[in-house]
Amino acid sequence: MDVTLEDVSVEIAGTTLVERLNLSADSGEVVGLVGPNGSGKSTALRCLYRALRPTTGTVLLDGTDLNSMPLAESARSIAALTQKSHTELDFTVAEIVALGRFPHLRGNQRLSDAEWELCREAMQRTDVEHLARRSILSLSGGERQRVLIARALVQEPQVLVLDEPTNHLDVRHQVELLSFLRGCGLTVLVALHDLNLAAATCDRLAVMSRGSVVRTGKPLEVLEPELVREVFGVTPSIVTHPRTGAPQLLYDLTEPEGTT
Numbered sequence: 001m002d003v004t005l006e007d008v009s010v011e012i013a014g015t016t017l018v019e020r021l022n023l024s025a026d027s028g029e030v031v032g033l034v035g036p037n038g039s040g041k042s043t044a045l046r047c048l049y050r051a052l053r054p055t056t057g058t059v060l061l062d063g064t065d066l067n068s069m070p071l072a073e074s075a076r077s078i079a080a081l082t083q084k085s086h087t088e089l090d091f092t093v094a095e096i097v098a099l100g101r102f103p104h105l106r107g108n109q110r111l112s113d114a115e116w117e118l119c120r121e122a123m124q125r126t127d128v129e130h131l132a133r134r135s136i137l138s139l140s141g142g143e144r145q146r147v148l149i150a151r152a153l154v155q156e157p158q159v160l161v162l163d164e165p166t167n168h169l170d171v172r173h174q175v176e177l178l179s180f181l182r183g184c185g186l187t188v189l190v191a192l193h194d195l196n197l198a199a200a201t202c203d204r205l206a207v208m209s210r211g212s213v214v215r216t217g218k219p220l221e222v223l224e225p226e227l228v229r230e231v232f233g234v235t236p237s238i239v240t241h242p243r244t245g246a247p248q249l250l251y252d253l254t255e256p257e258g259t260t
């Protein structure tokens, strides 16, 4: 499934959060949103998983206006892992993961054996199977994040929207998650702060600044020192990964020019 944000603006209480944003991801494409704090990444993603309705502009899912679709229908297609995903309920890990099937159930219908097996596979994939009977409230930040990823997977979505999914994850679990995103075949829109991980993971990057997309393209085309300096205010050295050829940014921690 492809997704498109067409000329999307969001205004809340007289403040413009994003302005005339254009962004798309083809079916099976992994698109990364990068940009400084407050540049509008989460706002753009929230329009996709329908936590926000654009003030103007349209969000299209396979050419259909998302906001004309029943919520349950779009929830079967789009799974989101957000910075505010709720986990304050005292449920077990297995129960939280099973909630991912909710958009597929009717009324009080119970999960089938095949659906429980799906939950088990998702927990295995995100390395939380051993925590299945623990309360979600007792987990570390990274363990909880992996449970929420399992919950998104059992939703069997065609589009995955993830807002800073590597938050709290140790390096092994970051690499495992991002490798999974690269190979999963789903349409993925992911906001990432780490430009190196974004370059290694994404087919395309959209660079956001002050509520707009200022550049999109393949990581190698986009991550140029001049653009990184303009948008992020740091000047990196850029080398290519010796095996994959992906651009890798190196930062110099000495005083920036003009401050001494």
Ligand SMILES: Nc1ncnc2c1ncn2[C@@H]1O[C@H](COP(=O)(O)OP(=O)(O)OP(=O)(O)O)[C@@H](O)[C@H]1O
Pocket (backbone or CB within 6 Å): 012, 015, 016, 017, 035, 036, 037, 038, 039, 040, 041, 042, 043, 044
């Ligand atoms: N409900 C709101 N009311 C007013 N302003 C808001 C609201 N939500 C977000 N903003 C503002 O909109 C701008 C964009 O926020 P957003 O969370 O989309 O940025 P972001 O790129 O995801 O940032 P970060 O990297 O810090 O997560 C910020 O300046 C933020 O303070």
